[in-house]
Amino acid sequence: MKLWYLAVKDLRLLLRDRMGAFFVIGFPVLLGLFFGVIFRGPAAGGGSSAKIDIVVVDQDATPQSQRLFAELQNNGSLRVDTADAEQARRSVRRGERAGMIVIPAGFGAAAGLPWEPQPEIQIGVDPSKGAEGAMLEGMLMQAVATLVGERFQNPKEFLSSLDRAQQSLASADDVSPATRLLVATFLQQVQRVIQAADELQTSRDGQEHRQHFQLNLANIRKIDIIDDAAPSSLAGQLQKVRSPWDISFPQAMMWGIMGCVAGFSMSIARERSRGTLLRLRAAPLSKSQILIGKALACFLACLLVMFMMTVLGVALGMHPLSFAKLAAAGLATSFCFVGIMMTMAVLGKTEESVAGTGWAANIVMAMFGGGMVPVMFMPGFVQTLSRFSPIYWSIRGIEGAIWRDFSWSELLPAVAVLVLIGLMGTGVGAFVLHRHRD
Numbered sequence: 001m002k003l004w005y006l007a008v009k010d011l012r013l014l015l016r017d018r019m020g021a022f023f024v025i026g027f028p029v030l031l032g033l034f035f036g037v038i039f040r041g042p043a044a045g046g047g048s049s050a051k052i053d054i055v056v057v058d059q060d061a062t063p064q065s066q067r068l069f070a071e072l073q074n075n076g077s078l079r080v081d082t083a084d085a086e087q088a089r090r091s092v093r094r095g096e097r098a099g100m101i102v103i104p105a106g107f108g109a110a111a112g113l114p115w116e117p118q119p120e121i122q123i124g125v126d127p128s129k130g131a132e133g134a135m136l137e138g139m140l141m142q143a144v145a146t147l148v149g150e151r152f153q154n155p156k157e158f159l160s161s162l163d164r165a166q167q168s169l170a171s172a173d174d175v176s177p178a179t180r181l182l183v184a185t186f187l188q189q190v191q192r193v194i195q196a197a198d199e200l201q202t203s204r205d206g207q208e209h210r211q212h213f214q215l216n217l218a219n220i221r222k223i224d225i226i227d228d229a230a231p232s233s234l235a236g237q238l239q240k241v242r243s244p245w246d247i248s249f250p251q252a253m254m255w256g257i258m259g260c261v262a263g264f265s266m267s268i269a270r271e272r273s274r275g276t277l278l279r280l281r282a283a284p285l286s287k288s289q290i291l292i293g294k295a296l297a298c299f300l301a302c303l304l305v306m307f308m309m310t311v312l313g314v315a316l317g318m319h320p321l322s323f324a325k326l327a328a329a330g331l332a333t334s335f336c337f338v339g340i341m342m343t344m345a346v347l348g349k350t351e352e353s354v355a356g357t358g359w360a361a362n363i364v365m366a367m368f369g370g371g372m373v374p375v376m377f378m379p380g381f382v383q384t385l386s387r388f389s390p391i392y393w394s395i396r397g398i399e400g401a402i403w404r405d406f407s408w409s410e411l412l413p414a415v416a417v418l419v420l421i422g423l424m425g426t427g428v429g430a431f432v433l434h435r436h437r438d
Contacts, residue, residue: 006285006293007300010267029252029312051079052132053097055088062108064147071143072101078139092124093404095396098132099125101140111147127403128247245318249309250398254371254391256305257333258362261341262355264298268345268433269354291430295338302334320402325411329397332418336390339422342429365389393417 056072058065073080083091088100102122110118123140125133310318310326320326344358366372368382369391375383386392397414400406 003289003293003296006290007297010264010294010297011301029309052077052099052136053079053081054136055081055083055091055097055100057085057088057100057102058082059085059105060103060107064108064111065103067147068103068107068111068143071146072139075139075143077135089124092126094406094410095126095128095399095404097126098129099123099136101136111144128399243317243319245313245316246320246403247399249313249318250395250402251371253306253309253333253398254366254369254394256309257302257337257394258366258371260298260301260305261337261344262358262362264294264301265341265344265347265358266351266355268294269348269351273350287434288430291342291433295342295426298338298341299334302337303330306330306334318402321405322401325401325406325408326398328411328415329394329401332397332415332422333394336394336418336422336425339425339427339429340390341425342433343425344429346429346432365391368392370395390418390421393421 054072056069058069069080069082072078081097085102088097088102091097092100100123102124104119104121106119107121121140121144123133123137125136307330310320314320340361344361345354347357347361348354363372366389368386369375369389370386371391375386375392393414397406397411397418400411400414
């Protein structure tokens with residue numbers, strides 16, 4: 001009961017401080033609403049990053065599909081890898097890749113030929129990276145356009161495709177006579193132009209001078225993962241985000257928790273500087289009980305923030321896929337930041353120094369961990385450094401429960417890292433405070 005009374009006392013002090021309570025409760029709500037409105041836009045996800053990580057599934061395995069893959073690799077804005085269908089789907093769902101491209105079977109036979117039915121190229125994009133999806137579609141069109149030019153460079157292959165088109169037109173029963181005559185005339189003229197150009201160009205000193213005809217020709221289908229369309233398609237199997245609040249609220253939760261950490265770390269520094277800890281020691285309370293009471297109050301405040309944000313998010317339309325996994329991520333996150341609070345509380349000897357260093361540490365963790373700028377927008381080496389930020393692991397765990405559909409084994413690494421950080425932070429803070437002479 002003693003620990004409970006200590007925790008209730010600290011919670012009451014927090015609520016009495018209107019400005020502190022605003023940053024714990026009101027500020028994250030405003031952030032969640034703000035980012036949620038942003039993610040409603042068609043280009044949700046913000047700007048571009050130095051390189052967009054994508055994975056390509058080549059179901060065609062022809063020289064044309066390999067040429068398309070090479071064009072994507074040569075694009076300086078992309079970092080391209082290959083995988084099978086299931087691995088590609090999993091990597092995008094986990095947030096390890098910004099998107100995936102599926103090159104279908106039959107792509108090589110029709111690529112770059114305007115009179116051939118074009119197989120559907122599928123693009124699946126992480127729903128939190130909408131801008132990258134729009135850029136990726138444009139880069140894919142550019143890569144396909146180079147294949148069209150290469151078709152024109154090979155007259156023999158091009159003329160044979162024209163012959164096949166004319167034969168297909170002649171045998172088509174659903175084409176009107178007027179349309180049949182118009183298309184046939186067009187194909188014959190194109191055939192004569194290509195033959196004449198080939199004869200002219202190959203006659204000049206035996207050298208071949210090929211004309212490049214750039215045509216944007218592709219049947220690209222961008223799968224909107226927020227919608228439930230095409231559930232049978234490969235890209236449509238990616239986990240669907242059912243609300244923009246699914247994406248915005250994990251970041252908002254973290255700002256509320258950082259407010260709790262800053263508030264409680266300053267309260268410990270204040271009680272140290274004003275002698276409150278000494279007066280508490282005069283009561284029948286040990287130092288360990290006092291510290292556990294402080295940690296319990298911070299833990300309960302963090303859980304309260306996450307609970308309130310979850311309730312508000314659900315009321316606005318957020319649909320967590322697993323409340324059990326969200327609870328596990330919330331418990332691990334709260335425990336982690338209790339440890340961080342204990343360490344922040346001993347970073348300075350005065351309330352002002354703790355406030356300055358604490359918020360500076362919070363901002364750095366948020367910057368590197370994706371709390372301010374999404375990790376995908378950062379350079380490659382900064383994305384690697386983001387793994388050292390507890391914000392990164394907290395957002396990853398919360399997103400895994402809300403919309404990434406993590407299994408328990410996929411959620412475990414984030415939970416384990418958060419618990420480890422919490423244990424280390426609590427140990428450092430308790431050790432320093434025990435050595436402090438009140």
